[in-house]
Structure formats: structure tokens, C-alpha cells
Amino acid sequence: MSDRSATGLDRSFEHVPDTDQSFENALAKARAGDRLTVADGVELMTTGTDCDGIDPVRKEQVLEAADRRRAEMVGDDVTFVANLNNNVTTACNTGCLFCNFKNTAHQFESEYEGDHTGFTKTPAESRAVVEDALDTGIYEVTSVSGLHPAFVLNEDHREILESYENPYAEVDYKPPEAYDKDPGTYVEQMRAMSVGGVHLHSMTPEEAYHARRGTDWSYEEVYRELKDAGLDSAPGTAAEILVPEVREVICPGKISTAEWVEGMEGAIAAGLDVTATIMYGHVENAAHRVMHLKVIRDLQDRTDGITEFVPLSFVYQNTPLYERGLVTEGAADAEDELMIAVSRLFLDNIDNIQSSWVKFGNAKSLKLLNCGANDFMGTILSEEITKRAGGGYGEYRSFDDYVEMISAIGRPAVERSTDYRQRRRIAPDDAPHGPMLGPRADGTPMLAGCESDGGEPAPADD
Ligand SMILES: C[S@@+](CC[C@H](N)C(=O)[O-])C[C@H]1O[C@@H](n2cnc3c(N)ncnc32)[C@H](O)[C@@H]1O
Ligand SMILES: Nc1c(NC[C@H](O)[C@H](O)[C@H](O)CO)[nH]c(=O)[nH]c1=O
Numbered sequence: 001m002s003d004r005s006a007t008g009l010d011r012s013f014e015h016v017p018d019t020d021q022s023f024e025n026a027l028a029k030a031r032a033g034d035r036l037t038v039a040d041g042v043e044l045m046t047t048g049t050d051c052d053g054i055d056p057v058r059k060e061q062v063l064e065a066a067d068r069r070r071a072e073m074v075g076d077d078v079t080f081v082a083n084l085n086n087n088v089t090t091a092c093n094t095g096c097l098f099c100n101f102k103n104t105a106h107q108f109e110s111e112y113e114g115d116h117t118g119f120t121k122t123p124a125e126s127r128a129v130v131e132d133a134l135d136t137g138i139y140e141v142t143s144v145s146g147l148h149p150a151f152v153l154n155e156d157h158r159e160i161l162e163s164y165e166n167p168y169a170e171v172d173y174k175p176p177e178a179y180d181k182d183p184g185t186y187v188e189q190m191r192a193m194s195v196g197g198v199h200l201h202s203m204t205p206e207e208a209y210h211a212r213r214g215t216d217w218s219y220e221e222v223y224r225e226l227k228d229a230g231l232d233s234a235p236g237t238a239a240e241i242l243v244p245e246v247r248e249v250i251c252p253g254k255i256s257t258a259e260w261v262e263g264m265e266g267a268i269a270a271g272l273d274v275t276a277t278i279m280y281g282h283v284e285n286a287a288h289r290v291m292h293l294k295v296i297r298d299l300q301d302r303t304d305g306i307t308e309f310v311p312l313s314f315v316y317q318n319t320p321l322y323e324r325g326l327v328t329e330g331a332a333d334a335e336d337e338l339m340i341a342v343s344r345l346f347l348d349n350i351d352n353i354q355s356s357w358v359k360f361g362n363a364k365s366l367k368l369l370n371c372g373a374n375d376f377m378g379t380i381l382s383e384e385i386t387k388r389a390g391g392g393y394g395e396y397r398s399f400d401d402y403v404e405m406i407s408a409i410g411r412p413a414v415e416r417s418t419d420y421r422q423r424r425r426i427a428p429d430d431a432p433h434g435p436m437l438g439p440r441a442d443g444t445p446m447l448a449g450c451e452s453d454g455g456e457p458a459p460a461d462d
């Protein structure tokens with residue numbers, strides 16, 4: 001456990017983990033199922049602000065309380081989804097300091113002479129990737145992208161942006177002709193990816209912001225138009241830490257906390273389910289993490305639209321935050337465990353807490369299923385964000401991998417739909433296992449012959 005996260009001592013933040021509550025009281029409330037205050041959450045997250053570092057005995061008490069709460073709220077099932085990641089473009093000028101997924105957009109211009117490692121897909125290319133994956137049995141496609149300057153909601157949006165005197169400087173817009181590859185419009189990408197009955201999970205609040213930049217359109221109307229084009233639900237990434245003083249350090253170019261909340265409310269008002277995330281383990285302290293949970297819990301009290309909460313542990317190796325010396329490492333194991341556990345205990349109105357194998361690897365993500373998490377993410381088949389940041393836990397998990405891992409901890413493996421409303425318990429002895437819920441799924445293994453060792457990238461169409 002690093003002092004940085006336990007106490008925030010080495011940074012001059014207004015918010016620091018310092019409360020009038022005691023660890024014992026907070027734990028008693030957690031055990032009794034009482035709604036926790038931010039002070040309670042901070043006591044649990046730090047295993048007590050009365051002592052430095054993490055106390056191992058108190059930590060086990062918090063994890064045990066969270067594991068019990070998980071069993072009471074959602075039972076023993078461990079769910080996962082047959083899904084594909086299809087990200088459209090890495091071009092982005094937002095400049096988040098924790099992100100190595102993006103490439104600055106000028107590198108994609110036809111006039112640029114240097115090399116770069118980024119990519120942009122046309123709508124037709126996106127469709128072909130999803131089409132191929134549908135045959136393997138996927139239920140869902142998840143798509144998150146950089147904010148390409150040529151990306152617009154639709155042709156009306158393009159016209160508005162082109163009417164600005166200096167669109168690049170004022171609204172981060174350049175016409176597609178300036179670039180090697182045209183991503184089309186968001187509506188075209190949605191139409192392209194929403195193929196063959198697949199569930200389309202896309203358009204984070206940051207992307208929705210880009211899809212309405214320079215206009216007075218509401219998030220709700222933008223999400224409605226995207227929904228009409230095939231969007232089924234929206235990922236709540238771009239949340240990072242929903243506390244302004246942290247965003248100023250790690251993502252000053254990104255939408256504010258208030259705007260992220262407005263975007264999520266717009267998506268929910270448009271009739272979409274959403275997920276919510278936290279990206280932690282960088283410059284923030286335990287007080288910020290719990291304040292973030294409060295923002296999420298309040299949003300869920302108002303909307304009831306959040307289907308799952310996903311703690312994303314910061315992957316530091318190739319990021320500007322690390323290269324500039326603003327961080328020296330990511331979260332310690334104990335911090336990851338407490339993040340999951342306190343999420344479960346604090347978020348009394350969100351059923352599903354995800355253990356993300358792409359962030360934690362197999363061993364830790366399995367352990368986290370005994371610390372309050374009940375969902376085990378998805379097969380994803382392709383991964384660019386974590387990999388480019390320096391993560392090494394691979395790009396896919398097969399159904400056989402899932403069943404083997406989940407059975408090893410004595411829990412039932414359950415294939416789910418994105419919204420958790422459809423569930424299918426998998427009989428462990430009936431191998432090999434494949435998806436059944438996707439529009440073209442028939443139980444055939446998606447990744448026949450692939451041994452996912454958790455470290456080796458695999459081709460998306462394997
Ligand atoms: C890469 S962005 C793509 C979508 C869109 N540009 C946005 O910001 O919402 C998606 C999310 O990936 C996560 N992410 C990016 N870099 C990361 C890193 N180094 N470690 C952990 N998560 C990261 C962040 O939470 C971010 O919001
Ligand atoms: N679909 C989920 C993913 N997908 C991987 C992401 O695209 C990305 O690489 C990374 O997680 C962004 O930080 N990851 C999850 O953690 N959970 C999912 O449900």
C-alpha cells in the first residue's frame with residue numbers, strides 16, 4: 001500500500017482522507033447493511049484513518065463484509081458476457097495524461113509524413129469486424145473511441161461545425177478530406193455496428209459530448225438519435241475520478257464531473273441502460289475514491305439506469321502520468337481489493353460489481369470475486385486501451401477459460417446479456433463451452449483451439 005493513496009500526504013489536495021468517524025463504527029454499519037456516508041466509506045477504504053497504511057486484519061473484515069453483501073444482493077452466480085471490443089479510432093486531441101490509447105489527430109492527416117501506431121476504421125470496416133464476430137456467437141459489441149476531429153453526429157452537425165469561422169480551434173473539427181481515413185459520422189458507425197441483432201454498447205459521455213460539440217443540442221436528443229441508429233446501451237467510462245481537483249491533474253481537457261453526470265442522465269432519459277466506472281490508482285487519494293462512489297450512488301438514486309459498476313485499476317507503464325513523474329506505480333493489491341469491497345458496500349443501489357480481468361489478470365480478478373464482485377466482464381476478443389498503456393493480461397478469454405476459473409472458486413458460471421436480464425447457467429462438465437445468447441450463438445466455442453494463457457495477445461477473429 002503506498003502512502004500516496006492511503007493518505008494523500010504527498011499532494012496538496014483540498015480533499016484528504018480525514019474523518020470524525022471510527023473504523024469500528026463504519027464496519028458495524030457496513031455489516032448491518034446501513035447506508036454508508038462518505039466518512040464511513042473513507043474509514044473502510046483506508047482501514048481506518050487512525051493508522052498509516054493498510055491494516056491486514058481490518059482489511060479482511062471489510063472484504064468479508066463485502067463478500068457477504070454480494071451473496072445477499074445477487075447470490076453466488078458469476079456472470080460474464082460474450083462480447084467483442086471494436087474501437088473505431090485512436091485519433092484524439094483531448095490529451096488525458098493517463099491515456100496511451102490515443103494518438104494526436106494531426107498524425108492522421110494526409111499531409112503528415114511521419115509514422116504512427118494509430119488506426120481509424122470506416123463504417124464499412126467496423127461492420128465487417130462485427131459481422132465476423134457475430135458468427136463466433138457474440139451477444140454484444142463494445143465500442144469506445146478517440147475524439148477524431150472529423151467525427152460528427154450526422155450531416156446537420158457537420159454543417160453547423162463548418163459554419164464556425166475557425167472550426168479546428170473553436171470546436172476541434174476538421175473535414176474528413178484532411179485525413180487519410182474517414183470515420184464517417186457517429187450515426188453511420190452505429191448503423192454499421194448494429195448488425196444482425198447484436199447488442200451495441202457504445203458512446204461514452206465524452207464521445208456524446210463530441211457528438212454535440214458546437215451545438216445547443218441536449219445529451220438526451222443526441223442519445224435518442226444514436227439509439228434510433230441502433231445504439232442499445234452506453235458505457236460509463238470517461239468517469240475517471242469524478243472530483244474536479246483530480247480531473248484538473250489527470251485530464252484537464254476532458255468533460256467536467258457535472259457534464260459527465262449530465263451525459264449519463266441524458267442517455268438514461270433517452271431510454272438506454274448505462275454502466276458506470278472509476279479509474280483509480282494514480283494521483284487520487286481514498287477520499288476522492290469514496291466521493292466518486294457518492295456521485296455514482298446519487299445518480300443511481302435519481303435514475304436507476306446503471307446496470308453495473310466497473311472499477312478500472314490504472315495501468316501506468318506507458319502513460320504520460322508515469323513518464324512525467326506524476327505517479328511511480330499503480331494501485332497495490334490491497335487497494336484493488338478494498339476498491340471492489342467498498343464499491344459493493346457503498347453502492348447499495350447497484351446490483352453488479354465487475355471484476356475486470358483485463359486490468360487485474362486471472363489470479364487477482366478471481367480473488368476479487370470473493371471481495372464483493374459478482375461479474376467477470378466479457379470475452380472482448382480484442383483489446384487496445386490497456387495493452388497500449390502497458391498492461392499484459394491478454395486480449396480475450398474463452399468460455400472454457402471462464403468455466404474453469406469460476407468453477408475453481410466453487411461458484412456457478414453464468415452467461416449473461418449486457419443488461420443482465422437474460423442469464424444462462426453453464427454446466428461445467430459439459431465441455432467444450434460456447435455462447436448461447438448471441439443472435440447467431442449455438443453453443444459452439446468462440447475460440448476453438450485457443451489456449452488463453454492470460455498473457456498472449458490473440459487475433460480478433462480466431
Ligand atoms: C480510452 S477512453 C475511450 C473513450 C473516450 N475517448 C473516453 O474517454 O470516454 C476509455 C476509458 O479507458 C480508460 N483508460 C484509459 N487509459 C487507461 C489506463 N492507462 N489505465 C486504465 N484505464 C484507462 C479510461 O477510464 C477511459 O475513460
Ligand atoms: N468490455 C469491457 C472492457 N473492455 C476493455 C476496454 O475496451 C478497455 O480496454 C479498458 O477496460 C478501458 O480501460 N473492459 C472492462 O474492464 N470491462 C468491460 O466490460
Ligand SMILES: N[C@@H](Cc1ccc(O)cc1)C(=O)O
Pocket residue numbers: 142144201234235236237275276277310312385
Ligand atoms: N463494462 C463496462 C466497462 C468498460 C470499461 C472500459 C471500456 O472501454 C468499455 C467498457 C462498460 O461497459 O462501461
Ligand code: SF4
Pocket residue numbers: 092093094095096099100101102145146147206254
Ligand atoms: S481517455 Fe478518451 S478522451 Fe482521453 S485521451 Fe484517451 S481516448 Fe482521448
